[in-house]
Structure formats: C-alpha cells, structure tokens
Amino acid sequence: MRTLRRPTHRAAPGAVGRRGAAGLGRLFGPVRDARGMAKWVLWIGLGITVLFIVLAVFAPLVAPYDFDQYRNAEGIRFGKQAPPSAAHLFGTNVLSTDVLSRVIFGSRTALTVVVIAVVFALAVGLPLGLISGYFGHKLDRVLVLVMDALFAFPYLLLAIVIAFLLSETIGRGVMSAAVAIAVVYIPQYFRVVRNHVISVREEPYVEAARALGARPRTIIVRYVLFNVIQTVPVIATLNAADAILTLAALGFLGYGIQPTDAAEWGYDIQRAIADAGSGIWWTGLWPGVAIVLLVTGLTLLGEGLNDVLNPVLRRRRIERVDLPSREARVLEPGGEA
Amino acid sequence: MAKQSTSLRTYALTRLGLALPMVLLLLTLVFILMRVAPGDPISAALGGRLPAEELARRRAAAGYDRSLVVQYFDYLGDVARGDFGQTISDNRSVTGLIVQNGAATLELTLVAMLIAVGVGTLVGLVSGRLRDTPADAAGRLFGIVIYAAPIFFLGFLAQLVFGKWLGLLPTSGRASPVVVFTMDSPTNLFIVDALIGGDMEALGDVLRHLVMPATTLGLVIGGVFIRLVRVNVLQTLQGDYVEAARARGVRERHVVFRHAFKNALVPVITVMGLQFALLLSGAILTEQTFNWPGLGSELVRYLDNRDYIAVQGIITFVALVVVVVSMLIDLINAWVDPRVRYA
Numbered sequence: 001m002r003t004l005r006r007p008t009h010r011a012a013p014g015a016v017g018r019r020g021a022a023g024l025g026r027l028f029g030p031v032r033d034a035r036g037m038a039k040w041v042l043w044i045g046l047g048i049t050v051l052f053i054v055l056a057v058f059a060p061l062v063a064p065y066d067f068d069q070y071r072n073a074e075g076i077r078f079g080k081q082a083p084p085s086a087a088h089l090f091g092t093n094v095l096s097t098d099v100l101s102r103v104i105f106g107s108r109t110a111l112t113v114v115v116i117a118v119v120f121a122l123a124v125g126l127p128l129g130l131i132s133g134y135f136g137h138k139l140d141r142v143l144v145l146v147m148d149a150l151f152a153f154p155y156l157l158l159a160i161v162i163a164f165l166l167s168e169t170i171g172r173g174v175m176s177a178a179v180a181i182a183v184v185y186i187p188q189y190f191r192v193v194r195n196h197v198i199s200v201r202e203e204p205y206v207e208a209a210r211a212l213g214a215r216p217r218t219i220i221v222r223y224v225l226f227n228v229i230q231t232v233p234v235i236a237t238l239n240a241a242d243a244i245l246t247l248a249a250l251g252f253l254g255y256g257i258q259p260t261d262a263a264e265w266g267y268d269i270q271r272a273i274a275d276a277g278s279g280i281w282w283t284g285l286w287p288g289v290a291i292v293l294l295v296t297g298l299t300l301l302g303e304g305l306n307d308v309l310n311p312v313l314r315r316r317r318i319e320r321v322d323l324p325s326r327e328a329r330v331l332e333p334g335g336e337a
Numbered sequence: 338m339a340k341q342s343t344s345l346r347t348y349a350l351t352r353l354g355l356a357l358p359m360v361l362l363l364l365t366l367v368f369i370l371m372r373v374a375p376g377d378p379i380s381a382a383l384g385g386r387l388p389a390e391e392l393a394r395r396r397a398a399a400g401y402d403r404s405l406v407v408q409y410f411d412y413l414g415d416v417a418r419g420d421f422g423q424t425i426s427d428n429r430s431v432t433g434l435i436v437q438n439g440a441a442t443l444e445l446t447l448v449a450m451l452i453a454v455g456v457g458t459l460v461g462l463v464s465g466r467l468r469d470t471p472a473d474a475a476g477r478l479f480g481i482v483i484y485a486a487p488i489f490f491l492g493f494l495a496q497l498v499f500g501k502w503l504g505l506l507p508t509s510g511r512a513s514p515v516v517v518f519t520m521d522s523p524t525n526l527f528i529v530d531a532l533i534g535g536d537m538e539a540l541g542d543v544l545r546h547l548v549m550p551a552t553t554l555g556l557v558i559g560g561v562f563i564r565l566v567r568v569n570v571l572q573t574l575q576g577d578y579v580e581a582a583r584a585r586g587v588r589e590r591h592v593v594f595r596h597a598f599k600n601a602l603v604p605v606i607t608v609m610g611l612q613f614a615l616l617l618s619g620a621i622l623t624e625q626t627f628n629w630p631g632l633g634s635e636l637v638r639y640l641d642n643r644d645y646i647a648v649q650g651i652i653t654f655v656a657l658v659v660v661v662v663s664m665l666i667d668l669i670n671a672w673v674d675p676r677v678r679y680a
Binding site for chain 2: 037145146148149150151152153154155156157160161162164165168241245248249252253254255266269270272273276277278279281284285287288291292295296299300303
C-alpha cells in the first residue's frame with residue numbers, strides 16, 4: 001500500500017495522467033481506510049457540507065420565495081416580523097421577507113464568497129510560499145516579515161478596513177467581500193507552504209533533481225509542489241469554515257455585500273439584534289443556526305481529512321490483545337511465563 | 338544566577354530590536370492602506386457639504402496637498418510623539434478617544450480572557466483526562482460548536498434568553514445611565530472606579546452589565562483553549578515522567594494533578610498571547626452587539642462617517658499594541674521556559 005501511495009516524485013516525466021490518479025488515490029485511499037471517530041467526523045462533516053452545497057445550487061427551487069420578496073403573487077404584503085406559520089415556516093423579518101428563503105439563499109452567498117476567497121488566498125499564498133521557501137535569502141526574510149505583520153494584526157480589523165476601501169472604489173459586492181476575506185488568509189497559506197517547502201527542499205530526491213541539472217522551476221513544480229499540495233485540502237477546508245464566520249462578521253458590521261444584491265446571514269442577524277428586545281426569536285435564530293451548522297460541517301470535514309490524511313494522527317482499528325491476568329500468572333508459577 | 342539574568346536581558350534586547358522593523362512595517366502598511374482610498378481624508382468626510390474653496394483651504398491647512406513622501410514622514414513623526422491627530426467628524430483628540438474608549442475595550446477583553454482561560458482549561462482538562470468517553474465527546478463537540486458560533490449570534494441568543502425572557506441582565510451599555518453620569522471615573526475602568534469610590538451599588542450595576550458581553554466573548558475564545566488543553570493533557574499523560582511517577586507508586590490523583598495537568602497548562606500562556614488578535618476582532622463584534630462603547634464600536638462609527646483620521650489613529654494604535662503584546666508574550670515565555678532563550 002505504502003509504495004503505491006508514494007510514486008509522485010518517481011513518476012516518469014510526462015506521465016501526467018498517472019500522477020493525477022496517484023494524487024486522487026492518495027486522497028481517497030486513506031478516506032476508505034479510515035476507522036473509528038475519524039471516519040464519523042469525516043462523514044458527518046461531508047454530509048452537512050454537501051447539504052448546504054445542494055441548498056446553494058438549487059436555492060431558487062428549494063426556497064418558497066425570493067430572498068427580497070415581500071409580497072405574494074397577488075401583491076399582498078407579507079406580515080412584518082410575523083411568527084412562523086404554514087405560509088412562512090421560519091416567519092418573516094422586519095423587512096417582511098421570508099426568513100426561510102433568506103436562509104436558503106444565504107447559503108448561496110456564503111459558499112460563493114468563500115470559494116472565491118479561498119481560491120484568491122491560495123492563488124497568492126501558495127506561489128509566494130513556494131518561492132519564499134525555495135529560494136530563501138532576502139526575499140524570504142522580507143516576505144516573512146510582511147506576512148507575520150499581517151498575521152499578527154486582528155483579522156477582522158484588516159478585513160473591515162479592506163472591505164471599506166474596496167466598497168469606496170469597486171462597490172460592495174461578492175468580489176470586494178471575497179478579496180477582503182482572502183487578504184486575511186493569505187499569510188496562513190504562505191506560512192504553511194513556506195515551512196513545508198523548507199523541509200522538503202533538503203530531501204535527497206530534490207537534491208538529486210538539482211544534481212541532474214533540473215531548473216528551479218521544474219524542481220518547484222514537479223518535486224516540491226506535489227509534496228506540499230497534500231496539506232492544502234485540509235487547510236482550505238478549515239479556512240473556508242473560518243471565512244464563513246468572517247463574511248458573516250463583515251455583513252453584521254455593515255461591510256459585507258449590498259443587502260439588495262443578495263441574502264447574507266450576518267446582515268440578517270444584525271437586523272435581528274433589535275428584535276431580541278421584543279422577544280422575536282425567529283429572525284435571528286435561523287440564520288445563526290445556518291452559520292453554526294455550515295461552519296461545524298466544514299470544520300468536521302477538515303478535521304476528518306486531517307485525521308485521515310495525516311499519518312501521524314491516523315488511527316486504524318487495533319486488535320484487542322488478551323493477556324493472562326496477574327492472578328492467573330501468580331497462581332501458576334510453573335506456567336510458560 | 339547572574340549568567341541566567343544576563344541571557345534573559347540579551348534575549349529581551351534582541352527581541353526589542355526585532356520589534357522595531359515590525360512597528361515600522363505595520364505603520365507603513367496602515368499609511369498605504371489609508372492612502373489607497375480615493376481622495377484625501379478631508380474631502381472624503383466633508384466633500385459635498387462644503388464649497389470647493391473652503392475644502393481646498395482645509396486640505397491645505399491639514400497638509401494633504403503635500404507629497405505623499407512628506408505626509409508619510411509626517412505621520413511617522415506624529416506617531417513617535419504619541420500624537421494620533423484630531424477626528425474630522427467630531428473634532429475629538431484621537432489620543433483621548435483611545436484612552437477613554439480603549440479602557441472600555443480593555444475591561445471587556447480582560448474579563449473575557451479570564452472566562453476563556455477558566456472555561457477552556459476546565460473543559461480541556463476533563464476532556465483530556467476522560468479521553469474517548471461521552472464526557473470527552475461532549476467537551477470536544479462543545480469546543481467545535483462554540484467556535485463555529487458567531488459572537489453576535491451568541492449575543493443575540495443571550496439577549497433573548499437572559500435579557501428578554503428571564504429579565505435577569507441588561508443587554509446594552511457598560512452601566513445604567515445614572516451610574517455613568519454620577520460615578521467619578523478617573524481610570525475609565527468602571528470596575529476599578531466603583532471600587533475606588535467604594536460604591537457597591539454601582540459595582541453591582543457595572544458587573545451586571547459586563548456579564549453577558551464578557552461571557553459571550555470569553556466562551557468563543559475559550560473554544561481554542563479547550564482544544565489546546567485537551568491535546569496537551571493527552572500528550573503529558575503519555576509522557577515518560579508520568580509513567581515513572583505511576584511506577585513509583587504515586588497516587589493516581591497526584592499523578593494527574595501534579596504531574597500531568599501542571600505541565601499541560603504551560604503552553605496556555607503562549608496561546609493567550611496568540612489569541613490576542615482573535616480577542617480584539619471578537620471585541621469589535623461584541624461591542625457592536627451589546628452597544629459597548631469601546632474602540633471597536635467607535636471604529637465602526639468613524640468608518641461609517643468616513644473619518645479617515647480617526648480610523649487611521651485607531652488602527653495605528655492597535656498595530657502598536659499588537660507588537661507590544663507579542664513582544665511581552667515572547668519575554669514571558671523566555672522567562673518561564675529557559676529553552677526559548679537559547680534557541
């Protein structure tokens with residue numbers, strides 16, 4: 001099994017297809033072998049995440065109303081802050097829109113923004129980490145200093161200020177929210193990738209490639225990247241979970257997506273805070289539950305992947321060993337022990 | 338003894354030397370960020386409300402017609418002198434604002450951190466000791482779910498349950514208006530002020546206002562400590578010295594408390610420092626949820642007013658605090674754990 005899973009750096013040049021298959025095998029083989037708690041964590045996380053992806057994709061079909069619809073087909077206005085009923089399972093909010101529909105459309109907003117943000121962060125953090133870790137020297141020092149500074153800064157403050165500045169220039173949309181969130185996570189990818197590259201850089205097979213005269217580009221892409229990239233699914237999933245929270249926080253503070261453009265959970269909770277004083281629970285509860293569920297789902301998925309992919313943490317089923325009890329051994333001095 | 342203290346001093350000096358470029362870098366980042374915005378601070382805040390000549394006059398008076406390089410060094414000089422400028426929208430001194438509203442944030446975050454460490458270590462220790470039991474599963478699940486809950490959502494639920502339904506706690510502000518107006522506040526830390534004044538009624542009022550915001554923030558941060566302490570307990574319980582203690586016949590209770598738990602708690606100090614950024618981010622949300630008049634809610638208010646000077650002042654201050662805190666944590670670490678100094 002082990003030899004089957006390690007061929008990436010030994011693959012013949014040009015065997016791209018084989019290398020891709022090995023990469024997938026690397027991911028799915030251990031998932032199949034997973035046992036115990038890790039397996040449950042992984043599957044529950046996957047289940048919740050898939051549920052939200054389905055809701056996001058089919059939102060217009062699943063949701064009873066549009067996210068900004070405040071009157072029915074006959075033009076009669078929905079009740080304002082109406083409690084849950086047959087027509088509005090989760091009730092309506094202060095703008096007379098249907099809470100259930102907003103929760104469902106909110107998953108679309110959340111997943112879209114987060115996917116774009118993670119891709120952005122990865123697209124910047126990964127290459128910078130590779131270059132910084134591989135070449136080292138002055139460039140590395142400067143980059144590390146800048147990234148450390150960004151990392152030490154309260155992430156929400158950074159995100160708010162960037163979201164604010166972007167809203168002044170390109171407007172408050174999915175893109176500006178995604179960029180503001182991405183900036184927060186770039187240092188994390190950079191750090192993980194850089195540190196991993198530094199340890200991989202000294203491996204004998206990289207040295208061998210260098211001795212054979214391979215160009216830095218070739219070494220980085222073919223030998224270093226494929227070893228480093230394994231850590232990416234885990235970090236990306238965990239970051240996505242965190243990014244959902246950051247997006248909601250931006251929305252809550254009024255620096256997320258323009259409320260007329262899309263339904264967003266954080267914004268809905270901000271509107272609901274005032275409702276708490278009047279005992280109106282349904283406007284804030286459901287968007288909050290949606291956030292908690294999706295973040296928990298993504299976290300479990302990430303943790304499960306980590307447990308399964310990380311050989312150090314991997315726990316396989318252990319066979320029970322029955323040793324003879326101490327009394328038994330004492331009573332039988334002539335025994336084989 | 339003498340040798341040890343010199344090495345700690347050397348470490349402190351080296352660490353201080355490393356902090357300076359970090360400060361310069363952060364200040365530069367802040368300056369660039371604030372200048373990327375279209376227009377200058379004066380036009381952003383007052384544009385459209387003043388005639389063009391008046392606007393130009395004010396811009397010149399504030400020095401925004403000079404080159405960026407000059408403005409940059411001006412900014413660095415001001416910060417070095419501790420001058421963060423005057424806000425545009427309400428003409429307050431930013432330094433005064435930091436002292437006044439910063440105290441509210443400090444009070445909130447300190448108490449929240451205490452709660453976080455308390456809850457985190459307790460749940461983490463129990464969870465780690467009783468590995469793979471239902472108690473452990475519950476502890477881990479609590480850690481994950483609490484971390485997944487946005488602070489403002491927990492705040493919403495708390496306001497609903499403890500504020501509205503049970504009517505136990507106030508949901509907004511630092512104290513009742515009467516207390517705010519009548520109490521002398523030399524430190525701006527209301528708990529301390531009430532204690533100095535010896536006013537027990539005011540103290541009760543202040544504490545009642547503090548309970549919900551601090552607990553909400555503390556619980557969310559506590560999720561991180563649960564995970565950390567649990568993993569540390571698992572590791573220390575497998576340590577050779579724990580096995581050795583057991584082999585010597587030390588009572589199990591003693592092994593767990595004295596040998597395992599004590600060592601499992603050492604990294605908590607480091608992580609407390611690392612959570613500082615998270616704590617400040619959480620404070621912004623907590624303050625906004627509970628109308629807590631701290632730096633975070635002021636920042637959001639000034640952003641809404643497009644008051645770049647106030648925003649720049651506040652984030653500059655936060656940047657300085659970040660550097661100082663990370664330095665302090667490193668020094669404490671070096672003091673507690675001599676291995677750090679020799680690395």
